[in-house]
Amino acid sequence: QKEVEQNSGPLSVPEGAIASLNCTYSDRGSQSFFWYRQYSGKSPELIMFIYSNGDKEDGRFTAQLNKASQYVSLLIRDSQPSDSATYLCAVNGPSSASKIIFGSGTRLSIRP
Amino acid sequence: DTGVSQDPRHKITKRGQNVTFRCDPISEHNRLYWYRQTLGQGPEFLTYFQNEAQLEKSRLLSDRFSAERPKGSFSTLEIQRTEQGDSAMYLCASSFVSPDEQFFGPGTRLTVL
Numbered sequence: 001q002k003e004v005e006q007n008s009g010p011l012s013v014p015e016g017a018i019a020s021l022n023c024t025y026s027d028r029g030s031q032s033f034f035w036y037r038q039y040s041g042k043s044p045e046l047i048m049f050i051y052s053n054g055d056k057e058d059g060r061f062t063a064q065l066n067k068a069s070q071y072v073s074l075l076i077r078d079s080q081p082s083d084s085a086t087y088l089c090a091v092n093g094p095s096s097a098s099k100i101i102f103g104s105g106t107r108l109s110i111r112p
Numbered sequence: 113d114t115g116v117s118q119d120p121r122h123k124i125t126k127r128g129q130n131v132t133f134r135c136d137p138i139s140e141h142n143r144l145y146w147y148r149q150t151l152g153q154g155p156e157f158l159t160y161f162q163n164e165a166q167l168e169k170s171r172l173l174s175d176r177f178s179a180e181r182p183k184g185s186f187s188t189l190e191i192q193r194t195e196q197g198d199s200a201m202y203l204c205a206s207s208f209v210s211p212d213e214q215f216f217g218p219g220t221r222l223t224v225l
Contacts (some may be wrong), residue, residue, distance in 0.1 A: 004154075019143055023200040044155065088154050098143065098212065099168060102154030103154060 003027065004091050006103035013110055019076040021106050023089030025061065026070070033065055034090040035074045044088055046073060068108045114138060116217035118204050125194055132190045133220045137206030144187050145214060146179055147203040155203055162185060162209065194224045212217045 013019040018063045021035075032051055036044035044065055048063040050056045050072070056063045062075040072091070086105040092098070117136045125131050132217050137144045158177065159169045163184040176194075181187040191198055198216035201221050205214040 008152075026177055034213065036216075043201075043219045045214060046213055049213050087130050090154070092212070098162075099157050100214065101157070105153065 002104035003093070003101045004089055006017070006087075006089050006106045008104060009106050009107040009109075011106055013079050014107065015079060015081060015110055016110050017079055019079045019083065019108055021074040021076075021087050021089075021108065023072045023074075023091075023103055024070055025072065025091045027091070028067070030090040030091045032100070034070045035061075035063060035072075036088040036090060036102075038088055038105065040086075045064065046067045048106075065100075067077070076108075078079045081112060084108060084110045116186045116204055116206050116215055118217040118220050120177060120200075121218060121219060122223075124225065125192060126225050127196060129194055130190065130192045131194060131204055131222065133204075134186060134188050134220075135204030135217060137204070139185075141206035141208055141215075142184065143207045143209060143212070143214075144181055145205040145207075146187070146189050147205065149201045149219075150199075151204055158189075161201055162214060182190050191222075194222075196224045199224045 005024050035048040037047050038044045050063040050065045060077045061081050064073045088105045089103040090100045093099050119134045145160040147156040155173045159179050162183040176192045179189045193213045201219045203219045209212045
């Protein structure tokens with residue numbers, strides 16, 4: 001079992017709709033959870049982080065964390081073509097609070 | 113520009129040659145990380161520093177890889193006797209101890225012929 005699992009996609013969502021990205025992780029001791037956006041050929045860009053169970057909202061983005069189910073999600077409201085990218089879920093590692101483990105990413109495509 | 117910078121942005125080398133990459137973190141950050149990313153995968157942790165101390169190194173990192181952060185500021189990553197399998201994007205990130213959100217540099221793309 002991978003430490004951080006994501007559906008590779010591609011996930012295709014119409015412009016203006018809500019995009020829902022999901023991630024599961026294996027280590028119950030993880031405390032920090034991150035979502036990065038990566039455009040093709042570019043480096044990852046931090047868009048959200050969450051430490052506590054529940055929802056965290058920032059503009060059009062909402063991160064959701066459920067530690068009991070070991071599940072993290074990212075919702076993007078009013079999706080725009082510029083949101084088309086790979087979204088990487090990352091979780092702090094089992095043996096080191098400083099090391100973060102990335103999933104393989106979900107490719108999101110927003111169709112006009 | 114106050115972000116993480118990396119140099120060079122691209123490197124093409126022949127198998128067996130040594131290469132060295134540099135990373136300059138965000139100036140206030142005391143943690144610095146190196147990752148490697150191949151196509152279709154997320155970044156893979158290589159090593160990290162807190163100030164000048166190298167605190168963790170991936171078990172996947174062979175002896176051909178070495179990293180330094182001599183004065184707790186910039187860092188270098190050296191790969192000796194490069195192999196074609198070393199071809200990847202090498203990413204550097206930095207953060208505070210707390211909060212530990214990591215910010216990435218633009219990366220160095222290595223191609224080993």
